[in-house]
Amino acid sequence: MSRGFKVAIAGATGAVGDAMRTILEEREFPVEEVRFLASHRSEGKKLTFRGEEISVQVLGNDSFRGIDLALFSAGSAISKEFAPAAVKAGAVVVDNSSAFRMEEDVPLVVPEVNPEEIANHRGIIANPNCSTIQMVVALKPLHDKWRLSRIVVSTYQSVSGTGRRAMAELEEQVRSWVEGKKLECQVYPHPIAFNCLPHIDVFLENHYTKEEMKMVQETQKIMKLPNLPVNATAVRVPVMVGHSESVYAEFEEEVSSEEATLLLKEAPGVEVVDDPGKNVYPLAIDAEGKDPCYVGRIRVDLYNRRALSFWVVADNLRKGAALNAIQIAEELIKE
Numbered sequence: 001m002s003r004g005f006k007v008a009i010a011g012a013t014g015a016v017g018d019a020m021r022t023i024l025e026e027r028e029f030p031v032e033e034v035r036f037l038a039s040h041r042s043e044g045k046k047l048t049f050r051g052e053e054i055s056v057q058v059l060g061n062d063s064f065r066g067i068d069l070a071l072f073s074a075g076s077a078i079s080k081e082f083a084p085a086a087v088k089a090g091a092v093v094v095d096n097s098s099a100f101r102m103e104e105d106v107p108l109v110v111p112e113v114n115p116e117e118i119a120n121h122r123g124i125i126a127n128p129n130c131s132t133i134q135m136v137v138a139l140k141p142l143h144d145k146w147r148l149s150r151i152v153v154s155t156y157q158s159v160s161g162t163g164r165r166a167m168a169e170l171e172e173q174v175r176s177w178v179e180g181k182k183l184e185c186q187v188y189p190h191p192i193a194f195n196c197l198p199h200i201d202v203f204l205e206n207h208y209t210k211e212e213m214k215m216v217q218e219t220q221k222i223m224k225l226p227n228l229p230v231n232a233t234a235v236r237v238p239v240m241v242g243h244s245e246s247v248y249a250e251f252e253e254e255v256s257s258e259e260a261t262l263l264l265k266e267a268p269g270v271e272v273v274d275d276p277g278k279n280v281y282p283l284a285i286d287a288e289g290k291d292p293c294y295v296g297r298i299r300v301d302l303y304n305r306r307a308l309s310f311w312v313v314a315d316n317l318r319k320g321a322a323l324n325a326i327q328i329a330e331e332l333i334k335e
């Protein structure tokens, strides 16, 4: 291995951990040593990194000795329990969970939107929720031009956002449906095959779900607009990988779809896919395995000349999680 940083991945055997390994390799992140951490269920399992087989170790408080960078994606309870140990051992933590996102002294970063926040870290940098990330990447250039005043968003989130078990459940239900058998539900409360569930994460007292409230609060923090009205409806759809979103955004000034398209074409991390006459618009199936946030169906509201609607699609395991985390790490090592 080339000289570089000592990197640990907590949750290395999961859907996000898997994408982290791939992306570290693809982007030739300067890794001197890598440590794969997961639960006791995966102890000794071999994962390949740059052609070398590496055994998974059980995550514990002493897993981070000598580590420079710890990428966490094992859920918020695990982050809360072990991220402090990683920081104490001298590592910088980039955390994919919701554990620290809304803490005042933890930067919540999307490198295309607020990279300047990275410098304020005190050991932990939080990666936003996948649905927030792709929405703010698309909104940032529009906000810089016209100033956002309201967002209404509906998401169409793939099952990989729930992890490996949910991907297996969708596949199993499709198989059962083809064979005329009963659809068994273990991960979701209803069949996800051939269905849409307006329910992601738990319901809160205000009748919104936690996923919807993450989109509200994280967007306000990242965009530095603490009073921005955001209304989110998060829906799980029977797609394996790739989250899609229908975004309605109001601005302080009149907008135009032509100018919005030009701004989005120039924006980092965005690719415009918008030729409806030829049936060309962003599709989850095309976004899988890719890095950009794809934006299409860009149009001005018929009744409000200060509002735009668009459709944004991204690979939730990459830009929504692993890629964003590794982009943060790349910014960190520039420092």
Ligand code: NAP
Pocket (backbone or CB within 6 Å): 010, 011, 012, 013, 014, 015, 016, 017, 037, 038, 039, 040, 041, 042, 043, 059, 072, 073, 074, 075, 076, 078, 096, 097, 098, 127, 128, 129, 130, 131, 160, 161, 162, 163, 164, 165, 316, 320, 321
């Ligand atoms: P997953 O496929 O279910 O994988 C979970 C990972 O966590 C596995 O590596 C698992 O190890 C590990 N893990 C579970 N319990 C553990 C324990 N007690 N000790 C150590 N490791 C443990 O889930 P995923 O889709 O990769 O997501 C993992 C987490 O990433 C989520 O819970 C969430 O916090 C975060 N996430 C964030 C976003 C985002 O929007 N930014 C998107 C998706 C996920 P074993 O294989 O040994 O069980």
Ligand code: 3JN
Pocket (backbone or CB within 6 Å): 075, 076, 096, 097, 098, 099, 128, 129, 130, 157, 158, 160, 161, 162, 200, 214, 316
């Ligand atoms: O459901 C999705 O599409 C995204 C899921 C994200 C997720 C799943 C379990 C726990 C999160 C997250 O990133 O907000 C968490 C969490 O850390 O709370």
